[in-house]
Amino acid sequence: MRPFHVLSVFLSATAVAVVVMAVIVMAGGQALAQVNADPTPPGTLHPVPLPPLADPNSPTVAAKDLFARKTEPTSGPARSIGGYADGCLSGGVALPITGPNWQVMRLSRNRNWGNPALITFLERFAAHAKHEWNGLLVGDMSQPRGGPMISGHASHQVGLDADIWFTPMPDHVLSAEEREMNGATNIVAPDGLGIDPKIWTRNYLELVRTASLDPATTRIFVNPAIKKQMCSEAGSDRAWLTKVRPWWGHAEHFHVRLACPADSAECKAQKPPDPGDGCGAEVESWIKDVTRPKPPPTTPKPPHPPMTLAGLPPACKQVVQAP
Numbered sequence: 001m002r003p004f005h006v007l008s009v010f011l012s013a014t015a016v017a018v019v020v021m022a023v024i025v026m027a028g029g030q031a032l033a034q035v036n037a038d039p040t041p042p043g044t045l046h047p048v049p050l051p052p053l054a055d056p057n058s059p060t061v062a063a064k065d066l067f068a069r070k071t072e073p074t075s076g077p078a079r080s081i082g083g084y085a086d087g088c089l090s091g092g093v094a095l096p097i098t099g100p101n102w103q104v105m106r107l108s109r110n111r112n113w114g115n116p117a118l119i120t121f122l123e124r125f126a127a128h129a130k131h132e133w134n135g136l137l138v139g140d141m142s143q144p145r146g147g148p149m150i151s152g153h154a155s156h157q158v159g160l161d162a163d164i165w166f167t168p169m170p171d172h173v174l175s176a177e178e179r180e181m182n183g184a185t186n187i188v189a190p191d192g193l194g195i196d197p198k199i200w201t202r203n204y205l206e207l208v209r210t211a212s213l214d215p216a217t218t219r220i221f222v223n224p225a226i227k228k229q230m231c232s233e234a235g236s237d238r239a240w241l242t243k244v245r246p247w248w249g250h251a252e253h254f255h256v257r258l259a260c261p262a263d264s265a266e267c268k269a270q271k272p273p274d275p276g277d278g279c280g281a282e283v284e285s286w287i288k289d290v291t292r293p294k295p296p297p298t299t300p301k302p303p304h305p306p307m308t309l310a311g312l313p314p315a316c317k318q319v320v321q322a323p
Contacts, residue, residue: 022111040139040165040252043108043180054123063304066320067147071110074145074322080115080158080260081146081315083268086307088316089146089159093119101126101135103169105179111140111149111279115159121216125256128146128210132203135169138162138267139184139253145319148307158267160258164211166204167252171194184252188225192290195229205230212240221247221255224286241277246286266315 005065048066051060067088078091092113097104102122104112114122118141126136142159143149155161165184174182187204189196208230212220222230224246234241260267276282309317 017103040184041105043106044184045108045176045180047108051288059308059310062148063309063312063316063320064150066149067143067145068150070143070145070320072144072320073113078159078264079315080160080264080267081319082158082266082313083162084155084158084257084270086312087146087158087268088312088319089113089115089142089144089157090315090319092142092144092146092159094144095119095122095138095141097169098173099123099135101130101132101169102138103135103174103179104138105165105174105184106139107176109140109181111139111143111156113144113146113159114141114162115258115261115264117216118160118162118258121214121256121258124213125211129207132210134171135167137165137167137169137184139165147312147316147320155257158264160260160267162254162256164175164207164256165253186252188223189250192225193287194225200229202233205233206245208254209240211254212243215319216258217243217256218259218270219255219257220244221250221257223248223250224283224290226250226254227278228283228287231277231283234277238277238279240258241279242273242275245273245278246283264315 011128049071050065050118053065053069055061056069073092073094074090076091078093079089081088081090093116095102095104095112095114095118097112122136122246129136139162140152141162142156142158146157146159148154148157153161166187167182167185185199187199188194204226208220208222211217220243222244227244227246230241230244257270260269309320
C-alpha cells in the first residue's frame with residue numbers, strides 16, 4: 001500500500017466545529033458561520049484504519065461507512081457511475097502526490113483519486129496555472145472507489161470533482177507534516193461581504209478563469225463574495241463566468257467539477273448552469289443571506305437518515321463489494 005493511503009478516523013475539534021457550523025447553515029441558520037468555516041481541518045501523521053463493520057452486508061449500513069473502508073480502487077477500466085452526489089467510481093486512478101506543478105494535501109484522507117479524465121485535467125490545469133502561480137495545492141478529490149464520504153462533502157462521489165486551494169504551491173516539496181497541518185488561505189473578509197483586500201490579487205481571478213475556460217469543466221464553485229469580486233473585475237470578457245457558481249464555504253479553495261466523460265455511459269450529467277454571467281441580482285441574493293440570515297426553524301427537522309447502497313446505482317454495490 002502506498003504511504004499515507006490509509007484512511008484516517010482522526011477528527012479534530014476543528015473538524016467537529018466545521019460539521020456543527022455546516023448543520024446550522026443547512027437548517028437555515030447563520031450563513032456567515034459557513035462563510036468562515038474551514039473545510040480543511042488539520043489531518044494526522046498517524047492515521048488509524050477504520051474498525052471492521054459488524055455486519056457490512058446489512059441493508060441498513062450507511063454507504064459512506066462502506067466506501068470509507070476501501071483503501072484501494074477496483075481493477076478494470078475506469079467508469080464514473082451515477083451522479084456527483086449519488087454515485088461511485090470504478091477503476092479509479094490516483095493523482096501522484098507530487099508533480100512538476102502540483103502537490104496533494106491531507107494525504108491521510110486518501111482522497112486523491114479520480115476518473116482518468118480528472119487526473120488529465122489537473123495535470124493540464126497545473127501546467128497552465130504555473131503562469132499565475134508557482135503551482136497548485138490539491139485538496140480533496142474522491143475516495144479510491146468514490147461514493148459518499150464520512151466527512152466533508154456531499155458530492156465528490158464519481159471521481160470528477162477536485163478542490164484547489166487558494167494557496168500557491170511553495171517552492172519546495174512539502175513534508176508530511178506540512179501537508180497535514182498547513183492551512184489554506186481564506187481570501188474572504190471576516191464579515192463575509194467581500195474579499196479581503198490585504199490578500200486578494202487578480203491572480204486569483206486568472207486562476208479560476210483558466211479553469212473555467214477548459215472545455216472539460218462544467219462548474220466551478222466559489223464563495224459568493226469571491227464570485228462578486230470576479231464579476232466586478234472581469235471586464236468585457238464575461239462568458240467564462242457562467243461556469244463560476246456561488247456556494248457557501250469555498251472561502252479558501254475553489255471546487256472544480258468536470259462533465260461526464262464520453263466513456264462513462266452510467267455517469268449522470270448535471271443540468272447545465274443557467275445562461276448569463278450570474279452577476280448582479282443573482283450573486284447579490286447570496287450576499288443578502290449573509291447580512292440577513294434566515295432564523296432557524298422553531299421545530300428543527302429531524303436529520304435525514306444516511307444514504308445506503310439502495311440509494312446508489314446498482315453497479316455501486318458491485319464496486320464497493322469487489323475485492
